Amino acid sequence: MTSSIRMVAVELTLEDLEREARAEGLCLPIEQTAAWARYEATVDGRSPWGAFRILCDGDPVAYVGLIDYQTHGYHYLRASHGPVWLHNPSPEEERAALDAIRSVVRKRGEGQAFVRCCVDADLGCCEHALSIVPYDTTVVIDVTGGEEQILARMKARGRRDVRKALREAPITCADETELAARSFSEYYDVLCETGARDGFRPAPASDYEDMLRILGPEHCRLYAGRDAAGRVVTWSLATVSGSRATRYYAASATATMRRHVTDKLLYFECCELGRFRGGSVTSYDLMAIGSSLCPSLLGLNEFKTKFAREVTHVAPDRDYPIRKAFYRSLVVARKAVVRLRDLRRARPASRLEVARPAVAHS
Structure with a gap:
């Protein structure tokens, strides 16, 4: 009809x-x-x-x-x-x-x-x-008003975790947009590690390089956290359109992921985006949490929802x-x-399959 x-x-x-x-x-x-x-x-x-x-x-x-x-x-x-x-x-x-x-x-x-x-x-x-x-459903962070206001608008759990991260997380955060535009290989290695751990296959590195190059620094920023040895252990790529920023991709090394490095980086991103282009960016969308429509994403809720007091409904x-x-x-x-x-997941593996070495596919 x-x-x-x-x-x-x-x-x-x-x-x-x-x-x-x-x-x-x-x-x-x-x-x-x-x-x-x-x-x-x-x-x-x-x-x-x-x-x-x-x-x-x-x-x-x-x-x-x-x-x-x-x-x-x-x-x-x-x-x-x-x-x-x-x-x-x-x-x-x-x-x-x-x-x-x-x-x-x-x-x-x-x-x-x-x-x-x-x-x-x-x-x-x-x-x-x-x-x-x-x-x-998504989480949208208000990034206006400066560092203290951004922190004050989080849930109590978010404020606690960010403060702990600022004290203890063993990383230094920076805007590395220009570095990543010159070479994405270091960031891609962390993304591949994340994919192997979380069960997804990243796109070719050239896709992310093209995204940075074609959208340009006015529309695409990369933020990273490095450990004491100078290695990238966590990063995120944010897009910017008008007053809206979106956390498009993110990756973290397994060795440091439980040391609040992502909390520290995300707060850094919020503060940087709040200052971007003279404060023209007002919101930061973390893109997708679970709901009754998509229960497979519920695992994202514990981390993302602590950074804002309310969740935001969007058309799916x-x-x-x-x-x-x-x-x-x-x-x-x-x-x-x-x-x-x-069926393949449910049936027991044969002795031949157990003995067969893993093969990496591009």
Whole structure:
């Protein structure tokens, strides 16, 4: 069932989208900017697809930039942290915006299977996002007012841990954006160690190098903590768009992770970002904690929630099928992959498998 509200999507350049959004008082997520589209264009299988002003009765109500993703032999479109609305939309308005986006996708006729974007309402036309963990809750730290004010706004547990970290954590923190832009290898080694410990595979080092280079120091900062021997043991990469900063990536060496080094670095980041560009940055988004929608992320809550007294609700990623029959086949295939993976985990290993050496895959 379609919405009774009628909206249309009018194409414009990303530069025009940014200019209009600023005029409307919007702070765009970094993923909805021209700088981000230039970065995405360097990643294999991704290309900027289009930017749109969504109109209702001739008036703008939202803006959205879309990236084409190619994976496993098919294409889909993604609007990371978009659409960006001028007001809090009703479920019917969200459905009307999706219909407007579908209209332009079908008009081009390039065969994308679905559009992945942020939709707050649990609409019947949308599906739970395939192959990713969407989240609807995050922690946003107010970084205004200076060091003491930042600390005072944390939960008591956060203040206690940060003060302990300032006294005892064996690291020196610094903004190392320029160093990382020249060579990312030292930071990448820590990221690989983190991935091996936490069960994820980092992207190629070139992705992070491209991110630093293409977004530039105005939109991308890297903060690091070094031990007494001068080795990087913890770091994070933050993006900046307008007044909003986001903690995009972070990594820590296993040997020091229980010595409050991350608490010390995160507080340092907050203070540095609060001073960045004359205090123009006001918030720092830690990106994703667990909830009933994404219980697999609940392990993040204990650390992240102590840095703010409240959590923040956000619209989660959902898939809006364009080619419905094909999308259903993707769902079936995904379920089969998950079942096979679970069976492999559950069955006991054979003697041959126990004896076989581990093989590293790129």
